[in-house]
Amino acid sequence: MSASKINDLKTFLKDYEVGNITQSFPDANEGEMEDFSVRVGLFGITGSGKSSFINSVVMALNDEDEGPAVIQSTGAEGTIILEAFPLTDGFTLLDTRGFDLLGGDAEKEILAILNGDIKDENGINREKTVKTSMTGVGTVLRDETHAVLWFVKASDPRLHKGAYRCHMDFLRQQLLRRGVGTMTILTHEDELDSQGTDPEQRKKLAEAAREITGSIPDNTYFLTNLIKGQKFSNENRLKVLEIIKRSLELSESTIKTRQTKRKMRAMMSNR
Numbered sequence: 001m002s003a004s005k006i007n008d009l010k011t012f013l014k015d016y017e018v019g020n021i022t023q024s025f026p027d028a029n030e031g032e033m034e035d036f037s038v039r040v041g042l043f044g045i046t047g048s049g050k051s052s053f054i055n056s057v058v059m060a061l062n063d064e065d066e067g068p069a070v071i072q073s074t075g076a077e078g079t080i081i082l083e084a085f086p087l088t089d090g091f092t093l094l095d096t097r098g099f100d101l102l103g104g105d106a107e108k109e110i111l112a113i114l115n116g117d118i119k120d121e122n123g124i125n126r127e128k129t130v131k132t133s134m135t136g137v138g139t140v141l142r143d144e145t146h147a148v149l150w151f152v153k154a155s156d157p158r159l160h161k162g163a164y165r166c167h168m169d170f171l172r173q174q175l176l177r178r179g180v181g182t183m184t185i186l187t188h189e190d191e192l193d194s195q196g197t198d199p200e201q202r203k204k205l206a207e208a209a210r211e212i213t214g215s216i217p218d219n220t221y222f223l224t225n226l227i228k229g230q231k232f233s234n235e236n237r238l239k240v241l242e243i244i245k246r247s248l249e250l251s252e253s254t255i256k257t258r259q260t261k262r263k264m265r266a267m268m269s270n271r
């Protein structure tokens with residue numbers, strides 16, 4: 001069915017270099033875009049399917065079917081703040097710990113990830129205080145998170161009840177304020193199918209999810225991740241690749257906007 005589409009997208013993503021979508025970054029500093037790996041952050045509570053998604057992407061890019069998972073997560077969800085997976089030279093996926101409850105250092109950790117003050121902290125101690133900018137000004141653009149994929153388990157019965165609505169207000173506000181593009185990925189679509197969820201209910205679920213994440217309808221996707229021992233359908237393979245391409249579009253737009261803002265700030269302060 002979509003085999004040629006899948007191949008085209010695979011080639012595009014494997015060869016991807018920053019700027020392949022936007023073409024130019026007029027307000028970039030000299031040399032700033034060289035050896036630039038776009039950083040896409042994965043957020044969502046534990047069990048929402050973030051780590052599985054990384055495996056899905058690896059499988060979709062490399063044509064694997066059922067084989068063993070290429071990426072072995074450390075399995076330390078909850079203790080490790082951030083694991084970076086450079087999937088090609090052009091983009092890196094950032095698996096974050098499930099920020100199930102805010103408070104303590106969680107807000108600081110989220111900021112530090114967005115700012116690029118935590119790049120890949122295998123084994124970092126959650127207790128460790130991270131010093132990071134509240135405003136996102138004065139950070140290094142190449143280290144920042146350029147787009148966010150926000151994972152929500154579509155079959156989670158609490159989603160209907162708006163249980164997570166206020167949960168991540170902080171992250172949503174920060175993303176909005178910084179102009180970071182956000183997508184909503186509703187995982188476990190297969191479970192919806194087996195629960196007999198009708199189109200109207202799906203629409204409600206997507207709306208409930210968007211209330212948490214604040215992303216627009218166009219940037220909202222239902223998905224079944226690659227699950228060990230099951231076949232990865234072409235439909236889901238294609239969707240995974242499309243999600244990544246869209247996240248790169250959003251990233252380039254974030255990068256451009258942030259460069260323009262930076263230039264304006266510099267002009268203001270030179271006056």
Ligand SMILES: Nc1nc2c(ncn2[C@@H]2O[C@H](COP(=O)(O)OP(=O)(O)O)[C@@H](O)[C@H]2O)c(=O)[nH]1
Binds near residue numbers: 048190
């Ligand atoms: N049925 C189904 N299970 C999934 C899907 N995505 C993830 N899972 C399972 O849900 C559990 C949590 O997934 P994981 O990727 O570890 O979530 P994380 O905590 O956000 O990293 C695992 O047992 C996965 O196999 C999906 O789309 N459908």
Ligand SMILES: [Mg+2]
Binds near residue numbers: 050051073077095
């Ligand atoms: Mg995980």
